[in-house]
Each structure stands twice: as structure tokens, then as C-alpha cells.
Amino acid sequence: MQRQGSIGGSAAIRIRVTGGLLLVAHLALVAWLMLRPLDVPWVMPANLRPLAGIRADLALGWPEAARRIGEGLGLLAPLGVLLPMAHGRLAVSRLASLLRTAAAGALISLGIALLQTGVPGRVVDVDSLLLNTAGVALAHLAVVPAGRSWLRRRGERVYGTAALQEEAPQGRTPTIPRVGIAP
Template sequence: MQRQGSIGGNAAIRVRVTGGVLLVAHLALVAWLTLRPLDVPWVTPANFRPLATVRADLALGGAEAARRIGAGLALLAPLGVLLPMAHGRLRVSAPASLVRTTAAGALASVGIALLQTGVPGRVADVDTLLLNTVGVALAHLALVPAGRLLLRRRAERRDRSAARQEDPSQGRTPTIPRVGIAPWSDALPPSSP
């Protein structure tokens, strides 16, 4: 049974499966990147002051600041597209979709930070949580509304094309949904006047 507002038929299954597979692959890559132990001589203390690390990165200036901030934004940014893709719905409230996706990205970032507390050489940083969450929201805003619009237009064109192919003089024969047969009035031959 198809959910209301979802992509139709086989396309829905392909989009959801592709989104799910890519989502699992991305999360595996993120786990590998963020949960490996680091062999470092010393570790900085955990940062619980918002934007302190971002300010320190900006103080470095230039390419190094852009690289560090960009890495924080890009780490979980694909979730902004992959989560709605795995969900597979075309007709949803744009603000609600953004909030849901951003909240899921924030929870994934918090989960990674909590797991990192037990990994040697890794420390918790609130700025990483903020940058990861902003990255998810930016990716969602940049790609998901346009992608949904494109898929909705494609589905509408397909529906119009299918409607033109039907014989307009006859129309579709109504069927009883539970049984899948036509009513008796349609099965009887037409009476002559």
C-alpha cells in the first residue's frame, strides 16, 4: 500500500532503497572517520563553550580556518539529503521536513560525540555539534526542495500522459476495491431502446 504523498510505484522503491543504502554507507564512513583512536602525544580538553573552537579556527585565518570549518559542516551534510530520500515522500511540509532532518542530524552528531568520549585521542566539542547540524540544514535547504519539485513535476507529467492514453469516451470501469471486479451493471449488455 502506498502512503499518501509518496513517489509512485517502482520509482518509490528505487528511491527509498537507494537512499537507505547510501545512508548506511555514509554513516559507516562517518563512524570510521570519527571513532578511530588517534595516536597523539596529548589531547586538548573538551570544549563546552559554544563557538570557542570556531573563533580559534577563524583566528588561524585563511585556508586552514576554511578547511577546519568546512570539514565540520561537511561531515554530516549528506544526511540532509539522504534522510528525506530514504523517507521517500514528495508532498510534505517543507518546514517540517527541514526540522525533522535537522533534528535527526543533531541527534546523530550528539551520538557520535558521546561515542567519542570512550575513544583514545578524541574529545567532545560543542562546536562540532553545531557545525554538523548547520551542515545538515544547509544541505537540506540547498537540494531537497528542488529535488522534490523536480520529482513532483515528473510524476504529474506521467499522470497527464497516462490520462491522455485512456479512452475519454469510455473512461475507466469502476471496480470494487476489495474484490477487484466490475459491478453487475457494467457486466450486463446495454439495453436497446
């Protein structure tokens, strides 16, 4: 029995495996970038006030602010596409998919921030958590709905409509009447 909204057999497996491999590769790259020790003479204190770092970046001027905010948005943005790709479902609620992906991105960003507390030269910044989560959500909104609709159209053309729908139920499960206790 196929899962509801999944693509035909081998295509779904290929998409899930590709998504899973790319997800692992991206997370390994992010871990390498964000969890390396920095050799710095001094470290800024942790930023625990939301939007304070973004305001400070905007005070630096246009090109520097755009670079710093873009880095924050772009670091985990591929997760917005890779997480749904690894999940492999086509017939899901857009809002539920967005919320699930953004929550996973926020948890991954929080995990990175917590791991950075033990790395020399790295400090916690709540704005990076906000920007990373926003980047995941924006990438999801920009790519996933169009990709799912393209895959659904392709699946209908290649596999027929029945391949994209859950199999019809086969009726009630038969029950065996209980036998009473003998006298």
C-alpha cells in the same frame, strides 16, 4: 492505497532503497573516520563552550579556518539529502521536513560525540555538533526542495496527477447497531 505524496510504486521503492543504502554507507564512513583511535602524545581538553572553537579557528587565518569549518559543515551534510530520500515522501511541509532532518542530524552528531568520549585521542567539541547540524540543514535547503519539485513534476508527467494524491475516501465505515440485553 498509496501514501499521500508518494511517487508511483516501483519508483518510490527504488528511491527509498537507494537512499537507505547510501545512508548506511555514509554513516559507516563517518563512524570509521570519527571513531578511530588517534595516536597522539597529548589531548586537548573538551570544548563545552559554544563557538569558542570556531573563534579559535578564525584566529588561525583564512585558509586554515575555512578548511576546519568546512570539514565540520561537510561531515554530516549528505544526511540533509539522504534522510528525506530514505523517507520517500514528496508532499510534506518544507519547514517540517527541514526541522525533522536537522533534528535527526543533531542527534546523530550528538551520538558520535558521546561515542568519541570512549575513544583514545578523541574529545568532545560542542562546535562540531553545531557545525554538523548546520551542514545538514544547509544541504537540505540547497537540494531537497528542488529535488522534490522535480520529482513531483516528473510524477505528474509520467503517472498522472491521481498517482500523486491520496485516494478519495470511500465514505463512512458502516456500523452495526448494538443489540440490547434480552429481558
